[in-house]
Amino acid sequence: MTELKLPNPPAQRRWGKVLAAVIFIGLVIWAFTGMPAFSIKANAVMVTKSIGDGLIHPDWAYVWTGDGEDLTSTLLETLGIAILGTFISAVISLPFAFWAAHTKHKFWLVTRSGKFVLTAIRTFPEIVLALMFIKAVGPGSFAGVLAVGFHSIGMLAKLFSEAIENMNGGAGEAVTAAGGSALDVTMLASLPQLLPEFVSNTLYRFELAIRSASILGMVGAGGVGTPLIFAIQTRSWPRVAIILYGIIVLVTATDWLSGALRKRLV
Template sequence: MTNKDTQYPLHTKNHRKKLIKQWLIAIVVVSIIIWAFSGVPSLELKSKSIEILKAIFNGLFHPDLKYIYIPEGEDLLRGLLETFAIAVIGTVIAAIICIPLAFLGAQNMVKLRPVSGISKFILSVIRVFPEIVMALIFIKAVGPGSFSGVLALGIHSVGMLGKLLAEDIESLDFSTVESLKASGANKMKTLVFAVIPQILPSFLSLILYRFELNLRSASILGLIGAGGIGTPLIFAIQTRSWDRVGIILIGLVVMVAIVDLISGAIRKRIV
């Protein structure tokens, strides 16, 4: 008997053991799943529920085209424009506020470590609260509407932009800075001619990316009363105007897709 003849039975025996083991594991897993779902009450689809689902899909596939533009009163275009404006203003506010916090948080820009630590802590605290929580706070503080949405997006975006900008500043190539200092340049000239040119492309790319995120968030914040297209969307859902829900969702998808394409193209050229 050759070595191959002796190895073959061993191979088949090991293969059978593996198969038995796999089947046992599968049986145990399936048994656990069945046991877990045994306590869940069975879902009974009523005829009314099926009718509601049919109405939803019918409205989504047959959108209310008249709602796109209405000369008097609210319409899709006004809602999308308001959402766009909320995202733009919120992003601009965040970009302005985050700059001093980022420079104070960068350890290579501030000699005092406690100052850098406090600035980074502030940015971390801001990032903890989601936009929707901040929107609820500002709705209580200043009332429902676009202004609360702008404040929520602006303050929340400071955390992300400030953190990433501080990291870019800390990874600067300081050879240019040192050469300017050696030639007698003051702090302002060093900042303008050595620091800003290095961080500006990355910072602009971050701003555009944050704007894309804010545009999506602005449409959601309207659902809780923070302005934008989300407000008529929640009203349409509550009144079961599914054809209006359909046209609003289509409008949102088109606007976000166009902004993503333009923003992506600009960011590729910048970086």
């Protein structure tokens, strides 16, 4: 029996793979050359022991003190920032979503401009937005709400627009054929299809907003991040530990509740 020989890949394809490998290796080497030399400070062991001891022995007295600055109060403030920021962004995202959905416009420039605006909004990190709003309205939870809400518009409107683009138009055509008006098409065909996607995406964004609101306090935007950065600066590791445990409980409970709601509503 004669052995079948597979044809060799074209030379152009081989050289393309070699070039891609060389570029990849070059990028990895270039990235490592920019890293500082690896070194361990003399007090690294002592600091590590202090952090570990703080994590094992958290400051349980800080859970509730009644002065409005304890862990429970700041966690509730963080939750409020996430709820208000998500609600504001969900309402404002709807017109942006219809603006950016390509199925709703005949002119490509309208859709492109909408998608460009959403991309521009998502470009700004929440920390930067929080610093900007702090300068505008002052430090506190209101700046955190504005930062979370503004940043969430770009992501929610993008998800909403994709849901609009993927919507089945057959139901709307059936309502129109039966003599329905544009309002009837919206209420009887479009909303029943879009509402589950809107609810699911909003709940998912709320989960992310909880994490974001926990960090924004480090720059003065309210929430549990404010006492966390103070505790880190003063090296109060037991206080840091109980705050981190509180954030874990809040995020875990939010994820569980959000998942349960999505199963029931979607």
